[in-house]
Amino acid sequence: MVMIGRRVVARMAxxxxxxxxxxxxxxxxxKDGEKCHFLMSPPLVSLDLPETWGSNSNYYDPQSIxxxxxxxxxxxxxxxxxxxxxxxxxTSEVCRMKEIIGEVPGLAVILVGQRRDxxxxxxxxxxxxxxxxxxxxxxxxxxxxxxxxxxxxxxxFNEDPxxxxxxxQLPLPQHLDEExxxxxxxxxxxxxxxxxxNMGNLAMRGKEPLFISCTPKGCVExxxxxxxxxxGKNAVVIGRSNIVGLPTSLLLQxxxxxxxxxxxxxxxxEQITCEADIVIAATGVPNLVRGHWLKPGAVVIDVGTCPIxxxxxEFGYRLTGDVxxxxxxxxxxxxxxxxxxxxxxxxxxxxx
Amino acid sequence: MVMIGRRVVARMAxxxxxxxxxxxxxxxxxKDGEKCHFLMSPPLVSLDLPETWGSNSNYYDPQSIxxxxxxxxxxxxxxxxxxxxxxxxxTSEVCRMKEIIGEVPGLAVILVGQRRDxxxxxxxxxxxxxxxxxxxxxxxxxxxxxxxxxxxxxxxFNEDPxxxxxxxQLPLPQHLDEExxxxxxxxxxxxxxxxxxNMGNLAMRGKEPLFISCTPKGCVExxxxxxxxxxGKNAVVIGRSNIVGLPTSLLLQxxxxxxxxxxxxxxxxEQITCEADIVIAATGVPNLVRGHWLKPGAVVIDVGTCPIxxxxxEFGYRLTGDVxxxxxxxxxxxxxxxxxxxxxxxxxxxxx
Numbered sequence: 001m002v003m004i005g006r007r008v009v010a011r012m013a014x015x016x017x018x019x020x021x022x023x024x025x026x027x028x029x030x031k032d033g034e035k036c037h038f039l040m041s042p043p044l045v046s047l048d049l050p051e052t053w054g055s056n057s058n059y060y061d062p063q064s065i066x067x068x069x070x071x072x073x074x075x076x077x078x079x080x081x082x083x084x085x086x087x088x089x090x091t092s093e094v095c096r097m098k099e100i101i102g103e104v105p106g107l108a109v110i111l112v113g114q115r116r117d118x119x120x121x122x123x124x125x126x127x128x129x130x131x132x133x134x135x136x137x138x139x140x141x142x143x144x145x146x147x148x149x150x151x152x153x154x155x156x157f158n159e160d161p162x163x164x165x166x167x168x169q170l171p172l173p174q175h176l177d178e179e180x181x182x183x184x185x186x187x188x189x190x191x192x193x194x195x196x197x198n199m200g201n202l203a204m205r206g207k208e209p210l211f212i213s214c215t216p217k218g219c220v221e222x223x224x225x226x227x228x229x230x231x232g233k234n235a236v237v238i239g240r241s242n243i244v245g246l247p248t249s250l251l252l253q254x255x256x257x258x259x260x261x262x263x264x265x266x267x268x269x270e271q272i273t274c275e276a277d278i279v280i281a282a283t284g285v286p287n288l289v290r291g292h293w294l295k296p297g298a299v300v301i302d303v304g305t306c307p308i309x310x311x312x313x314e315f316g317y318r319l320t321g322d323v324x325x326x327x328x329x330x331x332x333x334x335x336x337x338x339x340x341x342x343x344x345x346x347x348x349x350x351x352x
Numbered sequence: 353m354v355m356i357g358r359r360v361v362a363r364m365a366x367x368x369x370x371x372x373x374x375x376x377x378x379x380x381x382x383k384d385g386e387k388c389h390f391l392m393s394p395p396l397v398s399l400d401l402p403e404t405w406g407s408n409s410n411y412y413d414p415q416s417i418x419x420x421x422x423x424x425x426x427x428x429x430x431x432x433x434x435x436x437x438x439x440x441x442x443t444s445e446v447c448r449m450k451e452i453i454g455e456v457p458g459l460a461v462i463l464v465g466q467r468r469d470x471x472x473x474x475x476x477x478x479x480x481x482x483x484x485x486x487x488x489x490x491x492x493x494x495x496x497x498x499x500x501x502x503x504x505x506x507x508x509f510n511e512d513p514x515x516x517x518x519x520x521q522l523p524l525p526q527h528l529d530e531e532x533x534x535x536x537x538x539x540x541x542x543x544x545x546x547x548x549x550n551m552g553n554l555a556m557r558g559k560e561p562l563f564i565s566c567t568p569k570g571c572v573e574x575x576x577x578x579x580x581x582x583x584g585k586n587a588v589v590i591g592r593s594n595i596v597g598l599p600t601s602l603l604l605q606x607x608x609x610x611x612x613x614x615x616x617x618x619x620x621x622e623q624i625t626c627e628a629d630i631v632i633a634a635t636g637v638p639n640l641v642r643g644h645w646l647k648p649g650a651v652v653i654d655v656g657t658c659p660i661x662x663x664x665x666e667f668g669y670r671l672t673g674d675v676x677x678x679x680x681x682x683x684x685x686x687x688x689x690x691x692x693x694x695x696x697x698x699x700x701x702x703x704x
Contacts, residue, residue: 197552205403234624250555260611272610
């Protein structure tokens with residue numbers, strides 16, 4: 001309540017501070033020089049600290065894998081074939097939809113700049129749409145385009161009734177205000193589910209989000225389709241990004257799992273993960289999750305896909321997950337491979 | 353994506369189903385009678401199951417308290433005196449605000465019906481406002497009023513520039529659409545922080561909610577003011593209501609705690625709570641959390657306030673928390689009493 005008045009006062013303080021030496025600018029004071037105590041206590045909403053994970057990758061040596069049972073090997077959760085099954089079903093649905101209502105869904109993608117990874121992702125999405133019979137449109141804008149141009153592109157798709165979903169490929173070039181651009185996407189076309197209103201509706205009991213981000217949806221779909229019971233299970237989500245970790249933890253809670261969210265500040269994360277029936281790793285740190293982090297029989301979903309130099313591979317690198325697969329496969333009951341696990345599901349869930 | 357088209361098809365199916373025998377209404381089929389498989393898989397967003405907690409209260413017998421160390425007693429986190437300190441600071445702030453900008457914050461409360469507990473809560477809030485010099489207005493509506501009347505009351509406060517926060521006292525009578533009414537409160541006056549956009553902004557990194565629900569804010573403020581470090585600590589939130597459990601878990605994550613959320617479906621919740629440095633209980637089940645649920649030295653915040661019959665008490669009942677205080681005080685390092693813990697903080701944080 002008083003916060004609102006406080007904002008007015010704080011604005012006044014800021015106006016005044018302009019005349020002050022810069023070293024004092026951090027201190028909120030009134031014109032009479034008296035300290036403004038109510039702004040001095042630790043911030044209640046806390047600071048947005050960077051998520052810097054300690055990496056295990058330097059220490060991982062395939063020769064040093066602890067001796068797990070050589071008999072036991074986890075089942076593979078085959079994201080590629082599950083995704084294909086979903087996509088083929090979607091293709092029939094789209095076909096049927098065309099027959100019944102004479103229309104197909106339409107996806108618009110906006111790509112800014114020349115990033116090769118973004119180009120690949122966009123190409124794969126468009127290809128998946130084409131294969132499923134979904135209409136897709138793409139707007140490409142140059143790296144140095146103005147914010148206004150991107151927002152205009154979004155607006156024209158917002159108004160286009162044949163477009164049902166709009167994707168702005170991230171990351172955007174640094175000079176563009178990502179939040180402003182994402183917020184300009186109409187809520188009912190926010191196919192990525194990144195809008196805070198969608199996230200709030202995902203978090204709150206009794207509410208329904210219009211869209212849920214594709215990767216979390218893919219992770220939970222992999223569990224469901226592999227026959228993994230979620231309700232009442234202990235699930236740990238490692239990582240808390242807005243795109244994967246957060247919505248995954250919220251979605252698992254909707255499925256009545258007991259969810260723990262491990263972040264980069266967690267001390268001894270393995271003490272928490274080793275109690276979990278389901279572990280979902282989404283940190284981007286290769287091989288962070290070692291075999292001893294897991295409870296025997298746990299189900300492991302690995303969202304990480306980090307390119308690691310490998311002269312023996314065809315392209316000089318291989319994709320590595322957050323989970324040390326060679327160790328985990330000897331402890332877990334089921335695990336997603338990288339590649340071929342969560343990756344293909346993300347695109348399938350975009351179409352879903 | 354296809355979901356949108358699916359909604360159109362589903363609507364068509366519903367229209368058609370009206371002519372079907374009611375026993376078939378749960379099955380989504382097309383006009384040709386062919387089953388619509390894409391609607392048959394387990395719902396991804398899951399079902400909204402009731403949160404029914406097993407109660408320990410029947411089994412709690414003060415004579416049966418296990419023998420904990422008689423020397424150790426947890427420090428009391430005195431919510432009453434911390435709240436008084438905050439309220440007195442707010443009073444000075446409001447006074448200063450009046451001097452500087454010639455205005456004070458204004459709170460509007462809408463009370464529908466004659467519930468005695470709601471009347472008490474509202475009276476306490478209005479009294480707290482008066483004591484702090486905050487302007488307060490109240491609209492009382494009869495139990496049987498129309499939804500339109502409540503929304504009109506909200507709208508007029510929405511338009512009133514002297515009102516900065518609007519509280520609709522819950523629960524509302526059953527014939528009123530709570531969600532619709534709460535959503536009619538202007539976002540920038542949603543002092544309860546119940547709007548999904550506020551919740552989404554609380555959940556997402558890099559975003560800021562305009563308001564945070566008062567009780568979660570009170571819990572975290574109690575920790576901060578008691579010198580409890582939150583960052584890197586294991587925190588367990590027991591309960592996941594939209595009003596307390598959910599925003600508390602999100603707020604603790606903003607403070608970089610490793611948060612686990614225990615719900616009514618959690619098997620052996622004590623296995624999770626007994627690893628926690630901070631336990632926040634918000635279930636409404638008296639004495640659910642026993643001494644052996646806690647790690648020695650844990651900090652315990654008890655949000656529960658359940659009236660329990662007690663002929664020896666002045667009013668024939670006493671307020672009981674979710675935590676079995678007599679046991680917990682011998683294990684924890686610090687604990688909030690009930691009453692006098694979180695309760696007074698809720699009102700203080702409303703003014704904050």
